[in-house]
Amino acid sequence: MKFIIEHLSKNFEKKEVLRDIDFTFESGKIYGLLGRNGAGKTTLFNCLNRDMKTDGGRFYMEDGGLPREVAAEDIGYVLSTPTVPEFLTGREFLRFFLDINEKSIQDPRPLDEYFDYMSIEPEDRNKLLKDYSHGMKNKMQMLINIIARPSVLLLDEPLTSLDVVVAEEMKQLLRSLKNGRITIFSTHIMDLALDLCDEIVLLNHGVLEVVDRADLDSSEFKDKIIAALREESHD
Ligand SMILES: Nc1ncnc2c1ncn2[C@@H]1O[C@H](COP(=O)(O)OP(=O)(O)OP(=O)(O)O)[C@@H](O)[C@H]1O
Numbered sequence: 001m002k003f004i005i006e007h008l009s010k011n012f013e014k015k016e017v018l019r020d021i022d023f024t025f026e027s028g029k030i031y032g033l034l035g036r037n038g039a040g041k042t043t044l045f046n047c048l049n050r051d052m053k054t055d056g057g058r059f060y061m062e063d064g065g066l067p068r069e070v071a072a073e074d075i076g077y078v079l080s081t082p083t084v085p086e087f088l089t090g091r092e093f094l095r096f097f098l099d100i101n102e103k104s105i106q107d108p109r110p111l112d113e114y115f116d117y118m119s120i121e122p123e124d125r126n127k128l129l130k131d132y133s134h135g136m137k138n139k140m141q142m143l144i145n146i147i148a149r150p151s152v153l154l155l156d157e158p159l160t161s162l163d164v165v166v167a168e169e170m171k172q173l174l175r176s177l178k179n180g181r182i183t184i185f186s187t188h189i190m191d192l193a194l195d196l197c198d199e200i201v202l203l204n205h206g207v208l209e210v211v212d213r214a215d216l217d218s219s220e221f222k223d224k225i226i227a228a229l230r231e232e233s234h235d
Pocket residue numbers: 012015017035036037038039040041042043044
């Protein structure tokens with residue numbers, strides 16, 4: 001399976017944020033998306049999730065060499081700021097999500113199995129989501145996105161505000177989930193990107209380019225990324 005973006009562009013009035021995004025993502029890989037503040041990472045995710053209209057270009061899936069339209073259930077999107085219904089308990093939210101997606105979720109599991117999977121403690125499962133910490137809300141958002149088994153999982157800086165233990169658990173989780181799907185992960189934490197991702201992709205000057213990590217040790221590779229991103233400031 002591939003996820004192919006061709007000549008995608010997006011402007012905000014006169015500001016050209018995405019100029020010509022042309023990229024092919026392949027199943028089984030985690031892609032680390034790096035870019036300066038304001039480079040357009042969230043805008044790209046919003047366009048791919050169809051929350052925002054693009055100004056040009058297209059994107060589609062390719063299965064067994066055949067192109068097909070992107071269906072809503074193909075894309076999972078975890079926002080950097082978790083948005084969950086605060087008036088529900090963790091358990092109510094999960095049950096509600098499973099109920100409304102009953103037809104599309106293959107092999108639903110008992111609720112506690114999902115909570116166990118995300119290491120959400122039994123005493124927290126019946127608490128209101130408004131009383132969940134940022135990291136716990138983030139886990140819930142991640143959970144509902146992975147239950148739905150999207151082909152493409154977009155993660156907008158999901159680990160930035162998590163403590164080291166939860167961040168490590170999330171990393172393990174993402175690694176365990178990567179087969180059979182495309183994971184695109186935006187982050188400002190370069191070590192995390194180098195550690196977790198199979199490919200590093202830079203969003204720079206409105207285009208996406210892969211950074212070749214062949215034959216470079218980690219420090220040289222980091223310098224190369226910083227040098228490439230620094231160019232952006234001379235615009
Ligand atoms: N709805 C909008 N209306 C106008 N301009 C916008 C809108 N959304 C984003 N922008 C602009 O588009 C540019 C890219 O923003 P975006 O949030 O996509 O960047 P980012 O790479 O995710 O940044 P960061 O790393 O700081 O989160 C910025 O200049 C931003 O001000």
